Amino acid sequence: MTAVIPPSVGAARGLVEPVLRDAVARLDPLTARVASYHLGWTDPAGGPVSSGGKALRPALVILSGRAAGGSAEQYLPAAAAVELVHAFSLLHDDIMDGDRMRRHRPSAWTVFGCSAAILAGDGLLSLAGELLLxxxxxxxxxxxxxxxxxxxxxxxxxxxxxxxxLRSDVSLDECREMATLKTGSLLACACSIGATAAGGPAPLVAALTAFGTEAGLAFQLTDDLLGIWGSPEVTGKPVLSDLRSRKKSLPVVAALTSGTAGGERLAGLLAGSEPLAEADLQEAARLVEETGGRSWAETEAKHRLDAAERHLADVDMPADVRAEFLDIAHFLTSRGH
Amino acid sequence: MTAVIPPSVGAARGLVEPVLRDAVARLDPLTARVASYHLGWTDPAGGPVSSGGKALRPALVILSGRAAGGSAEQYLPAAAAVELVHAFSLLHDDIMDGDRMRRHRPSAWTVFGCSAAILAGDGLLSLAGELLLxxxxxxxxxxxxxxxxxxxxxxxxxxxxxxxxLRSDVSLDECREMATLKTGSLLACACSIGATAAGGPAPLVAALTAFGTEAGLAFQLTDDLLGIWGSPEVTGKPVLSDLRSRKKSLPVVAALTSGTAGGERLAGLLAGSEPLAEADLQEAARLVEETGGRSWAETEAKHRLDAAERHLADVDMPADVRAEFLDIAHFLTSRGH
Structure with missing residues (x-):
């Protein structure tokens, strides 16, 4: 089943989207068109569509401001800025990773070309600083x-x-470090930047940062599991997508470093560069499961979620804010399971 | 002849390079390696080389701070930040434009691949904000x-x-707007940001911005002339480089919009997509000259330089600072002529 989107996320989207639209309207027409498409507001020709992202990070920014005693409206520029950085990173990552689908649609670079997509990412990143300042x-x-x-x-x-x-010897620690940087950093920033902007106390900012880092890792583990076993309706990508692209995701690296015969067989399957046959993809998924990669990632995601909850319990904040933070953390780790 | 680099530019390089090196050292090893190569500090393997950029923009930032009564050391973070944005834009532009040479060396994307070069540009842009704040x-x-x-x-x-x-109907006004945005904006920012950081008076900041915009256009016109008639020793690019890539530079657009038979012939030459033969390149250069494109650009550069000087005359600043600003403006418009 697909988990229900928490109400605070829906509310954040309604609050932050006008700020984002005003920001994107400052860009030149070409860059704005690519950015609007990437943000899910328009079709390739620039006509309006009604989709758009989930505004998870803006919701966390607003909660973080409320944790420090502010009102949602006060932290909208920070909420929009974090979403702009997130959008920038997805836009550029899709080019670098050669990912052709994003949120059930062709990714921006496949529609507008690499140059326009690089430029739109640059524009979104510059807007983030502009708004926040x-x-x-x-x-x-x-x-x-x-x-x-x-x-x-x-x-x-x-x-x-x-x-x-390019490497066949990636350790689980290295893989975790990568996930902490790639997913944990911006989520930690989203969870704490509202409190920072509000001039909140350092212990609150530190606890929210730690909460976000742990929730970010739990989220990445969940995302990595979806990258193998998620249905295309949920992920917007083909089945077994991460195996298809030989991605060294956390469950895959757990399997590869399991010291088992299955791990060696998996390494052999992922070693080549030719497209993998469907039967090989199925076998690879089964090997990640048999070698314990899947159960490790599921358990690790739970541990990370528990750790996130403990960090949140360490500091004072309004009870409804704490409940909504936890609600989002659980949502992040239950999508499509 | 090649104009002599003004002493303030050499001094700025000595002051700002340690700040830039400290900033780049904050990046992860892969991104730092690409950035260091692009900045001219290292060879592709990461070994040290002694070249590096000219630090024109840092010199302007420092002068701008001094114009508002500050000392050079006070504005080094701003000077480094502007140089980081400049480096970011060159890195990404080379990918988008397919330019294979930069400052007499293979451009970063040809050495490290597009993904690493996109990422290094992103890293440099994020460092600019980090330093300045x-x-x-x-x-x-x-x-x-x-x-x-x-x-x-x-x-x-x-x-x-x-x-x-992608267009064959670019007007001279559009081309000028493009140059104002692409070259004028950052140069105007370099010429004024030191005064802004110093909390200098608004009329001074406005005059320095206007000076930088005009000097930036004069610089772009000079650069466009070098892109056709500059020697490879000066430009670090092949002869007739901008015609080879069919670039709609200012002298080319002036020729194309001259309403002459030569302009039409030039349009025909530049219309295709096949690589141009050497004889065609020679003819194209001759046509830009015969239709008045070259002399228009030379005259326009002089007008812009005069306008820049007038803006500088409008406001009070130490005489040596004014003289050094003018020295750099003249240098920018005399390279290689």
């Missing part, structure tokens, strides 16, 4: 600085991901 | 905001440049 929130400078660092960490995570493609 | 200068937020806007304008200029490649 216009904000009147007391901690906006610290927030903008934090977002720059998260962006640098995103880049570092993607760099490791690219490097792993 | 750590700075203690009073106007750092306004400066960082200004740099974000300049980056968005750079993107808009490059978007127009890409669009022009």
């Amino acid at each position: 216009e904000d009147g929130a007391p901690g906006r400078v610290r927030a903008a600085h934090r977002l720059s660092i998260a962006t640098r960490e995103l880049v570092a995570g993607q760099a490791l991901d690219l490097e792993f493609e | 750590e700075d203690g200068a009073p106007g750092r937020v306004r400066a960082a905001h200004r740099l974000s806007i300049a980056t968005r304008e750079l993107v808009a200029g490059q978007a127009l440049d890409l669009e022009f490649e």
Whole structure:
């Protein structure tokens, strides 16, 4: 079953989308068109469509501001800025990874070409800084600085991901570090930047950061499981998508480093560069399961979620904010299961 | 002859390079390696080389801070940030334009691949915001905001440049707008951001911005002339490079819109998509000259330089700072002539 989207996520989307649309309208027409398509607002010709992303990160930013005692409206520029950085990274990652589908649609580079997609990503990233620095929130400078660092960490995570493609000896620790940088950093930033912008106390910001890092890892583990066993209706990608692209995801690396005959067989299957036959893909998925890669990732996701909850329990915040944070964390780790 | 590099540019390089190296060292190893190569500090294997860029923009940032009464050291983060944005844009532009040479060396994407080059550009752009927001200068937020806007304008200029490649009806006004966005914006930002960071008076910031915009256009016109008639030793690119790539540079568009038979012949030559023969390239260059494209660009560059000087005369600043600004403006428009 597909988990129900938490109400705070739906509300965040309604609040942040006008801010995002105003921001994207500052871009030149070509770049704005690619960005609008990528954000799910328009079709390739620029006509309006009604889809759009889930606004998970904006919802976390708003909750984070509320945790520090602010109102949702106060943290919308930060919420929009985090979403812009997220959109930028997906746009560029799709080019680098050669991913042709994104949210059930052809990815932007396949529609507009690589140059326009590179440029649209650059434009979205520049808008993030622009928005955040216009904000009147007391901690906006610290927030903008934090977002720059998260962006640098995103880049570092993607760099490791690219490097792993060329290596056959990736350890589980390295893979976890990559996931922490690539997914955990921006999620940790989303969970804490509202409190930072609000000038909230350092222990609150630290606890929210730790919550976001752990929730981010749980999310990545879930996403990696979906990348193998998720149905195309949920993931918007072909079945066994991550095996097809030989991605060194966490469950795959757990299987490869299991020290089992199945792990060696899996390494052999993933070693070549020719497209894998459907039978090989099925066997690879079975091997990840048989060698314990799947159950390890499922257990690890639960542990990470528990750790995230403990960090949240460490600090004071309004009860409804805490409940909504947990609601989103559970949603992140239950999509499509 | 090649014009002598102004002393303030050499001094700026010595001041800003340590700040840039510290910043790049924050990147992950893969991204840092590509960035270091692109910045001219290392060879493809990561071994040190002694070249590096000219630090024109950092010199302008430092002068701009001094114009508002600051000392050079105070504005080094802003100087480094502008150089990082410049480096980011060159890295991504080379990929989009398919340019294989940069500063007499193979461009980064030809050495490390497109993915690593996209990522290194992203890393450099994120570092620019990070550095500027750590700075203690009073106007750092306004400066960082200004740099974000300049980056968005750079993107808009490059978007127009890409669009022009597909069109045969580009007007001179459109071409000038593109050059203003692509070259003028960041140069205007470089000329004013030091004063902005110093909390300098609005009329000074406005005059320095106008100076930088005009000097930027004069620079682009000069660069476009070099793109056709510059020697490979000066440009680091093949002879007739911009005609080879059918670039709609300012002198070319002036020729194409001259309403002459030569302009029509030039349009015919540039219309195809097959590589142009050497004889065709020679003829195209002659046509730009015969139709007045070359002399228009030379005269226009002089007019822009005069306008830049007038803007500088409008405001008070130390005499040595004014002289150094003019020195750099003249250098920008005399390279290789």
